Structures are given as structure tokens and as C-alpha cells.
Amino acid sequence: MPQQRIVLKNCGVIxxxxxxxxxxxxxxxxxxxxxxxxxxxxxxxxIKASGLRGRGGAGFPCGIKWEGARKSPGDEKYVxxxxxxxEVGTFKDRYILERDxxxxxxxxxxxxxxxxxxxxxxxxxxxxxxxxDLLQDAVNQARQxxxxxxxxxxxxAGAYICGEESALMDSxxxxxxxxxxxxxxxxxxxxxxxxxxxxNVETLMNIPQIMLNGADWFSQxxxxxxxxxxxxxxxxDVENPGVYELVLGSPLRELVEELALAKNIKMIxxxxxxxxxxxxxxxxxxxxxEAVLGAGAVTVYNASRDVIDIVYRTMEFLAExxxxxxxxxxxxxxxxxxxxxxxxxxxxxxxxxxxxEDLSSAMMLSSLCGLGQAAPNAIIDTLQHFRDAYESRVAGx
Amino acid sequence: MSQQGTLTQPRGREDLVGLxxxxxxxxxxxxxxxxxxxxxxxxxxxxxxxxxxxxYSFLSIxxxxxxxxxxxxxxxxxxxxxxxxxxxxxxxxxxxxxxTTPDGRFSFQLTNCIGLCDQxxxxxINNDAHVDLTPEKISQILKSYP
Numbered sequence: 001m002p003q004q005r006i007v008l009k010n011c012g013v014i015x016x017x018x019x020x021x022x023x024x025x026x027x028x029x030x031x032x033x034x035x036x037x038x039x040x041x042x043x044x045x046x047i048k049a050s051g052l053r054g055r056g057g058a059g060f061p062c063g064i065k066w067e068g069a070r071k072s073p074g075d076e077k078y079v080x081x082x083x084x085x086x087e088v089g090t091f092k093d094r095y096i097l098e099r100d101x102x103x104x105x106x107x108x109x110x111x112x113x114x115x116x117x118x119x120x121x122x123x124x125x126x127x128x129x130x131x132x133d134l135l136q137d138a139v140n141q142a143r144q145x146x147x148x149x150x151x152x153x154x155x156x157a158g159a160y161i162c163g164e165e166s167a168l169m170d171s172x173x174x175x176x177x178x179x180x181x182x183x184x185x186x187x188x189x190x191x192x193x194x195x196x197x198x199x200n201v202e203t204l205m206n207i208p209q210i211m212l213n214g215a216d217w218f219s220q221x222x223x224x225x226x227x228x229x230x231x232x233x234x235x236x237d238v239e240n241p242g243v244y245e246l247v248l249g250s251p252l253r254e255l256v257e258e259l260a261l262a263k264n265i266k267m268i269x270x271x272x273x274x275x276x277x278x279x280x281x282x283x284x285x286x287x288x289x290e291a292v293l294g295a296g297a298v299t300v301y302n303a304s305r306d307v308i309d310i311v312y313r314t315m316e317f318l319a320e321x322x323x324x325x326x327x328x329x330x331x332x333x334x335x336x337x338x339x340x341x342x343x344x345x346x347x348x349x350x351x352x353x354x355x356x357e358d359l360s361s362a363m364m365l366s367s368l369c370g371l372g373q374a375a376p377n378a379i380i381d382t383l384q385h386f387r388d389a390y391e392s393r394v395a396g397x
Numbered sequence: 398m399s400q401q402g403t404l405t406q407p408r409g410r411e412d413l414v415g416l417x418x419x420x421x422x423x424x425x426x427x428x429x430x431x432x433x434x435x436x437x438x439x440x441x442x443x444x445x446x447x448x449x450x451x452x453y454s455f456l457s458i459x460x461x462x463x464x465x466x467x468x469x470x471x472x473x474x475x476x477x478x479x480x481x482x483x484x485x486x487x488x489x490x491x492x493x494x495x496x497t498t499p500d501g502r503f504s505f506q507l508t509n510c511i512g513l514c515d516q517x518x519x520x521x522i523n524n525d526a527h528v529d530l531t532p533e534k535i536s537q538i539l540k541s542y543p
Contacts, residue, residue: 085512086509086512087510088471088472088473088510089471089472089473089514090512090514091512091514091515093512094512094513125512126418126453126455127511127512128512130524130525130526154415155415155418156414156453156455157414157453157454157455157456158453158454158456158508159452159453159454160509160510171414172411174409174410174411174413174414175410175413175445175449176448176449176452177453233515235473235476235514235515235517236472236473236514237476241514241516241517242515269472272510299472299473299476305476310472313475317471317472317510320509321509
């Protein structure tokens with residue numbers, strides 16, 4: 001399947017510092033159309049029909065989220081753009097924000113119209129502070145088009161967990177970024193307890209074109225349960241690291257071998273630290289919610305890499321970034337690091353392979369948020385595909 | 398004299414993270430007096446302010462150097478030999494990750510993914526991104542931070 005530029009349509013085409021170049025390319029036509037020709041219900045219905053799902057990793061249907069917030073009673077509602085891209089190996093949102101901040105602003109205004117919100121927030125990770133002025137400038141330039149919708153940029157202060165939507169809201173409220181118990185879900189009780197939608201940068205980037213071209217146009221692309229395109233961040237052992245947009249359902253091979261020019265691949269981690277690990281034999285797996293996707297981080301490891309070392313480093317990251325609120329994640333990730341460290345030094349045991357498996361299922365079942373639930377993925381996948389790597393590190397072997 | 402008096406007037410609790418960051422850049426860390434004053438003006442317990450100040454990696458409750466170096470230790474940079482960059486910084490400054498130079502010029506930290514994996518290995522100094530690092534580039538870059 002070909003590369004297709006929908007999300008990245010304006011990247012490299014417009015001047016991100018000059019709104020006139022955006023308007024010249026059809027900018028704000030979608031917002032005008034929505035306001036003049038569509039009811040809020042029309043908007044959420046169109047998005048539902050498009051099949052657009054969240055691009056931040058969880059894949060929740062965007063239209064259902066928006067509809068939930070639209071139907072929630074109350075005058076005070078919020079639109080949040082999650083620009084806290086912190087998943088290991090992900091940089092697509094940075095790429096997008098650097099090149100086309102205006103589409104995002106337009107999409108947020110459409111979201112505001114659809115759910116009945118007057119206030120939007122862009123939660124920008126502290127590591128992307130260098131984008132703050134560009135974004136603020138884009139918001140300022142767009143003000144004339146936004147009517148009564150305003151956007152405030154809120155910056156994080158360095159915490160991976162704040163990309164998790166409930167922790168993100170706590171952070172905006174001035175608290176430690178810790179995951180919340182759900183229900184209630186943000187669409188009924190989100191920021192300051194008010195109905196709120198939180199969407200990833202890339203998810204929102206799709207909205208204006210869905211409004212202009214219609215749900216049918218969008219849903220023609222992709223697979224049955226994965227519509228449209230996906231923007232991937234490719235890094236690691238490849239000749240051409242970078243950002244690529246492909247129609248959903250495209251094979252992994254196309255991305256890593258044909259576009260990023262990877263050679264001699266041992267395995268590929270898709271979705272970052274909480275993502276899946278596939279051996280080279282699975283290179284024809286389609287990139288789709290039905291198979292593997294996450295937020296689209298694709299890290300390639302060649303034959304020289306050590307599986308256990310990679311998993312150990314992945315788990316070290318998760319243990320460090322666990323917010324500590326729930327026990328399975330806080331303790332589970334720590335214990336996994338300890339065990340993996342022993343395997344890394346060739347001092348594992350058969351019993352500990354079983355311990356890793358038991359711990360994995362407990363964490364998946366009982367962790368409070370996606371971090372703890374998905375933390376064991378790297379272990380589960382490598383135990384399935386590279387079990388001998390563990391067995392060869394059992395003490396005495 | 399009031400320390401917090403030099404910070405922006407808060408609208409409310411929602412400004413706590415921003416105010417702590419402001420204190421961080423003004424004083425090089427979040428001093429205890431600032432935490433106490435923020436607790437009072439926002440009418441929240443000081444342990445909550447401490448809880449927030451100690452949660453985020455860009456906030457520090459102990460003094461740090463004038464310039465904070467954060468070398469990315471995550472896998473995409475690791476694959477591009479970030480270890481060599483870490484060792485080079487150690488040699489140039491004579492300190493290990495987690496330490497500050499005796500003259501207070503640099504603090505050296507390791508950080509998790511900073512979203513520059515396509516230009517790995519990468520690091521940040523204060524708010525500046527430095528990419529495609531080589532040992533040769535390091536001393537030149539460090540020189541530009543007085």
C-alpha cells in the first residue's frame with residue numbers, strides 16, 4: 001500500500017509561522033463548514049461513521065468519545081490535546097507540531113463546537129519546550145478564526161505517566177500526575193470534574209479533513225477496524241530513521257525494510273516500552289489495531305542486539321516512570337527489573353521465568369492504568385519468541 | 398524577604414506546577430521557603446506542594462547547576478551508542494550522572510526518551526536540544542554554556 005499524506009498533508013508545505021500560508025491551502029474551511037452547515041450532533045456522527053480511532057496508543061473510537069462528552073450535561077466542558085508524547089521511540093507529534101500547528105488548532109475548535117466547550121488546553125511535554133513559542137504564536141494568529149473558543153498551552157514538568165489521560169488531567173490541575181480510578185470517565189467527569197475529551201495530536205489532525213471530505217472518503221482507507229492512515233516514528237537499526245505516514249493495514253515490512261531501509265533485523269518493538277515485540281519472521285504483520293500499532297513507535301533491532309538487554313532496559317524505564325499509585329505496577333515493575341538484571345548477568349533461574357509469567361498476568365489484570373497493564377508486554381512477547389535467550393541465561397548454563 | 402513574592406501571582410491550584418517551574422528556573426531549584434509560601438497562598442498543605450515538587454523530573458528540591466545536561470538513556474539513543482556520549486560528558490566535566498560540578502556550572506543527568514530518536518544520540522541542555530551527537534561535538538557544545 002502506498003504512503004498517503006493526510007495527517008502530514010501540510011508538513012513541509014506551509015510555513016508554520018504564517019497562518020496565511022495555511023489559509024491559502026484551505027485552512028479553516030472545515031471549521032467554517034462545521035459552524036455553518038452542521039449541528040454538533042452531525043459532527044460527532046460523522047466522526048463515528050469515519051471509524052477514526054485514537055492515535056495515542058489505546059485506539060478508542062474518537063466519535064464515541066466526542067458523543068459522550070457532547071451528551072454530558074453542563075455548560076463547562078473542556079477539550080484537551082495530549083501533546084505529552086513520551087513513549088520511547090515516538091517523535092511523530094513533535095514532527096507534526098513543528099510543521100503544522102494550525103491544523104491542530106482548527107481541529108480543537110471543531111471539537112469545542114462539537115461537544116460544547118469554550119476552553120481547550122494543549123498539554124505539551126516539558127521536553128518539547130522548544131515548541132512552545134511556535135505553538136503559542138499559532139494560537140495567537142488563529143484567534144480571529146476561533147470565535148469564542150480559546151486555547152491555553154500547559155506545559156508538563158517531566159513525567160512519562162502524564163501522557164496517560166487521567167494523570168494528564170491531574171497535572172493540569174496542579175497535582176502529581178497519577179492515574180485516576182475509572183469510572184467516572186473523562187467524558188462525564190474529567191478536568192475539574194467537568195466533561196472533557198482528551199485526544200492525541202495525530203487523532204485531531206485527521207478531523208478537519210474528515211469534516212471536509214466526509215466519513216466515506218476516510219473509511220475507504222485502511223482495514224475493517226482500522227480506518228485512515230497512521231504516522232509512524234521509526235528509529236534504531238535503520239538507515240533512514242524518521243516519520244512515515246502509511247495507510248493502516250500496510251505490512252510492517254514496507255515500513256521498516258522498504259522505507260526505513262533496515263537490514264539484518266532480529267526483532268522490532270512496536271509501540272515503545274509498553275508495545276509489542278515481533279521477531280523478524282513476523283515482518284509481514286499488518287500495521288493495524290487488529291494486529292500491532294500502539295502510538296506508532298517502531299524501534300528496529302538488528303542481529304547484533306541482545307534480547308535480554310533490550311527487555312531489561314525497557315523494564316528499567318517503566319519502573320522509573322511508574323507513578324507509584326497502584327501496587328501491582330509500582331512493585332511489579334521493580335521486581336521485574338531485579339529478575340531481568342539477574343538474567344542479564346547470566347544468573348537467572350527456571351523458577352524466575354515462571355515468576356515473570358505469573359507477575360505479568362497479575363499486573364495485566366490488576367494495574368490501575370495502561371502503564372502497568374502493558375508493562376509486561378516486552379517480557380511476554382520475548383518469552384514467546386525468544387525463550388532460548390532466557391533459558392541460556394539460567395545460572396549454571 | 399518573601400521568596401515567592403518574586404513569582405507570578407497564581408490564579409489558583411492549577412498554577413502550582415507552572416509556579417514551581419518558575420521557581421526552578423529562578424533559583425535553580427525549589428527552595429523550602431517557596432514551597433511553604435506557595436502552600437499558604439494556595440491554601441493547600443505543604444506536603445502536597447512537596448509531593449508535586451518531588452514528582453516531576455524537571456523540578457528539583459535540591460540546588461542544581463546553572464546548566465542542566467540531560468543525556469537520553471532510552472533504547473533508540475542506546476542503539477546509537479549513547480553510552481559513549483555519557484562517558485564523554487563524564488570525562489569532560491569530571492562528574493557522574495546525578496552530580497554537579499564543584500563550580501556549579503553543570504548538573505549532569507540521564508533522562509528518558511526526549512523524542513529525538515530520529516537524530517540519536519541526543520541530549521538536552523536546559524531547554525535546548527542537541528542531536529546527532531559525537532564525542533567530538535560534546536566539548537564544543539559544553540563551551541557554549543557559561
